[in-house]
Amino acid sequence: MNKFLEIEKIGxxxxxxxxxxxxxPILFTCVNEKRELFLCLCCQAxxxxxxxxxxxxxxxxxxxxxxxxxxxxxxxxxxxxIQFTVFLNPEGTQIIANNTSDxxxxxxLLLPDEGEFMDAEKGEFDEExxxxxxxICDSYEKIGASKVAFTSFDExxxxxxxxxxxxxxxxxxxxxxxxxxxxxxxxxxxxxxKKYNMEYHNSSIGExxxxxxxxxxxxxxxxxxxxxxxxxxxxNLNAAA
Amino acid sequence: xxxxxxxxxxxxxxxxxxHDEEILVYRACKTQKCDMESFTPTYVENGxxxxxxxxxxxxxxxxxxxxxxxxHIKRFVIMTSEYGKPYKIAKGLTISECGPVQRTRERNKxxxxxxxxxxxxxxxxxxxxxxxxxxxxxxxxxxxxxxGLA
Numbered sequence: 037m038n039k040f041l042e043i044e045k046i047g048x049x050x051x052x053x054x055x056x057x058x059x060x061p062i063l064f065t066c067v068n069e070k071r072e073l074f075l076c077l078c079c080q081a082x083x084x085x086x087x088x089x090x091x092x093x094x095x096x097x098x099x100x101x102x103x104x105x106x107x108x109x110x111x112x113x114x115x116x117x118i119q120f121t122v123f124l125n126p127e128g129t130q131i132i133a134n135n136t137s138d139x140x141x142x143x144x145l146l147l148p149d150e151g152e153f154m155d156a157e158k159g160e161f162d163e164e165x166x167x168x169x170x171x172i173c174d175s176y177e178k179i180g181a182s183k184v185a186f187t188s189f190d191e192x193x194x195x196x197x198x199x200x201x202x203x204x205x206x207x208x209x210x211x212x213x214x215x216x217x218x219x220x221x222x223x224x225x226x227x228x229x230k231k232y233n234m235e236y237h238n239s240s241i242g243e244x245x246x247x248x249x250x251x252x253x254x255x256x257x258x259x260x261x262x263x264x265x266x267x268x269x270x271x272n273l274n275a276a277a
Numbered sequence: 278x279x280x281x282x283x284x285x286x287x288x289x290x291x292x293x294x295x296h297d298e299e300i301l302v303y304r305a306c307k308t309q310k311c312d313m314e315s316f317t318p319t320y321v322e323n324g325x326x327x328x329x330x331x332x333x334x335x336x337x338x339x340x341x342x343x344x345x346x347x348x349h350i351k352r353f354v355i356m357t358s359e360y361g362k363p364y365k366i367a368k369g370l371t372i373s374e375c376g377p378v379q380r381t382r383e384r385n386k387x388x389x390x391x392x393x394x395x396x397x398x399x400x401x402x403x404x405x406x407x408x409x410x411x412x413x414x415x416x417x418x419x420x421x422x423x424x425g426l427a
Binding site for chain 1: 319322323324326328329330331335337338340342348349351352353354355356357358359362381388389390392394
């Protein structure tokens, strides 16, 4: 992978996948040392310099872009905690965090045009979709593995919070957390770069392991490429959370 | 052939696969007109200087960027902040009197998009052979319908 940029708050970014390009990459994803995923757009490349918008993202959001389920502008404004405008010119590099005007959904002049989708054609991004989908599946596998490997809630909590945080966005974390732990979780508070704060119902570890194993096996059996849990589970979870 | 591109630096080499071919392509017009400014390769437009991060050995840096697929030219304008609205797209053939062409994916196997590099001779006037599309969104819609019927 090619080194792209270093930003103090998030680390060294390397180009992960280019989704659209001219003679230079325009829309692409990057990863940092922790394998966190970022969505990048080169919105300007002229004699004044090059300008990029960089935000945190998740594999699921990228898949939504590539299947025309989310507009490009929406995909850039989903995660408000990490939004950088980077301007590179002969005088140097300016990195501006959370500049509200560049990132304002309704008024930004730099974000992709409002209401516009990738307009991907059928099959055009199959390879990329499989790549990002595998990242989601990997996360599920690691969660599943950690559930059965550890013997106390604290250890599970610690391991899984690290895994998920590095692999997925917070909204997905919440969803997966709820789904995997099912009704064992009563509340989840998520803050950027902070640990999860959870309270568990009194249930035996053995019971939890069986449920997680069953959920996981069921989800894997349903599809080779798309990892999702039973809708009934989700309903129960929503009620429980 | 290199002498025809005398304004380009030493690092520029026309790729082996560049050839004469009339390909129907689309070009986004910054001035919203089919004029010389809208058909100036980026390197020249930038005053023949390299921008930070540019690779001087990349032949694509010196070409006129066009796309064969109208969806891709739209993708380009909606993601780039340099094109005013309503964006204007011109359509035409890459005639050989203006310079050789190459589909970018022919030299970069990783690429699957429809980007076409067109290296314009100094005396080339491609804009004279292109026509502006009045309403590109409607044009694209019609195109999609035709694809569906095909």
